[in-house]
Amino acid sequence: TMDFRRADFGLFRTLVERVPWEMVLKGKGVQEGWTIFKKEVLKAQEQAVPVRRKKNGRGRRPAWLNGELLLGLRKKRRVYRLWKKGQATQEEYRDLVRSCREEMRKAKAQLERNLAAVVKDNKKSFYKYINDKKRAKENLHPLLDAGGNIVTEDEEKAEVLNAFFASVF
Template identity: 70%
Template sequence: MGVKLGAQLKCLYTTAGSMGNKQDELEAIVQQDSCDIVAITETWWDDGHDWNAAMDGYKLFRRDRQGRRGGGVALYVRECFDCTELDSSDDEVECLWVRMKGKANKGDFVLGVCYRPRNQDEEADEVFCKQLAEVSQLPALVLVGDFNLPDICWKYNTAESRQARRFLECMEDNSLTQLVGEPTYLLLTNREGLVGDVVVGGRLGLSDHEMVKFSIIREVRKGVSKTSTLDFRRADFSLFRSLVGKVPWEAALKGKGVQEGWVFFKEEVLKAQAQAIPVHCRARRWGKRPAWLNKEIGSQLREKRRVYGLWKKGQATQEDYKGVVKLCREKIRKAKAQLELNLALDVKNNKKNFYKYISGEK
């Protein structure tokens, strides 16, 4: 495998407050900013979101909240990076730890993303402290997350509540330094000079939390990954048409809503695809730019950032910002819908693009 080395990783962290209608905007931001790593808390994902959580060109690590709604953490890492998830199977805490491989197996570091609910008890806090102590044994650590401990004063390293004071003790025991002045956002590291270019600002959709952008200054092992793709040259389209034609579409889709109908349609198409269209592996270095991400959407995202900056300075209202967010979301929705309509209308003349898009929406 060919290996390249990069000395700086561009990272983004956000508390989403549900990724429900924010996935497309996140993908556009990631492409626009060329992010290498994206950390998210409060994904609100469950097994029903497997089909739309993936992002082309990135490995997805996730830990969903079990047994109740909300919460959840996730980490997207460029798939060309050599990294492994560390075992943290305890469901009492919402934490994810990934070890990033450094140059020649030196300079490894651990990237963690954690979410602490407001009502988390002290027993769960101790489970987190135990996990943190274990991963802190490795030479370098970067931890991001939302811990919902607003009474912590990072400037003076003081806190009012017992749980917040215990958290500060845990940070001190593991030699971690907070790099963001916000009360609940965390960007912590135990290695001076490992993190730089920290910027807090902008929001994902209408989330009530700001995004944190930063760089990790570390050489990371990168290689060319092998990606499975559809081999249309060897496809049996007669078999595919036969399999799709056997599905009782009218009866199966009767009474189903748009989302439920789309999921059923996609599952049946993918079943037929698996039997009729073989796959082959090809080398890939970077993720594809989404086909629906056009210049107009890029301009709208920049306008959203501009209005957000004006709002923070008191030169625009919150309603102004909400209006720009809704317009941005609507432009993305229409761009995707138009792309899908064009692909459907042209499916007879361009089957390859149609099935390529369907496969990419898994």
């Protein structure tokens, strides 16, 4: 993709200004003139705007996964390998698995508490978290509305959820 933040717009301007537009476009129709103009601008853009590879999303880790947790997970992986080689006991590994699971649960809960505290000031972080949690589309189970009636239609479910979130925020 083009990295317009690092573009040399001075060079771009000089490249476009060098083209003798009166001579190039003289006697040309609108469509033909547009094609020539576009070709020249794209040629100047190739020289003035650097290209950068897009980052893939695989490198991004979840917000709750801090450095301390990462170290614990690495240790768990190392002990697993040792256990498979017979150099560590299963109890050691099982204890590490339990502690890692507990720490992950605590970290996720802490992140959700922090989000709940700052959601009014920073809506973007809240929606980023929600979108990261999205899984495959599943049917939403029947809901109870304010009157205690069971709601099964999608539109009615949307209204119930909208009313709930409106009352919370």
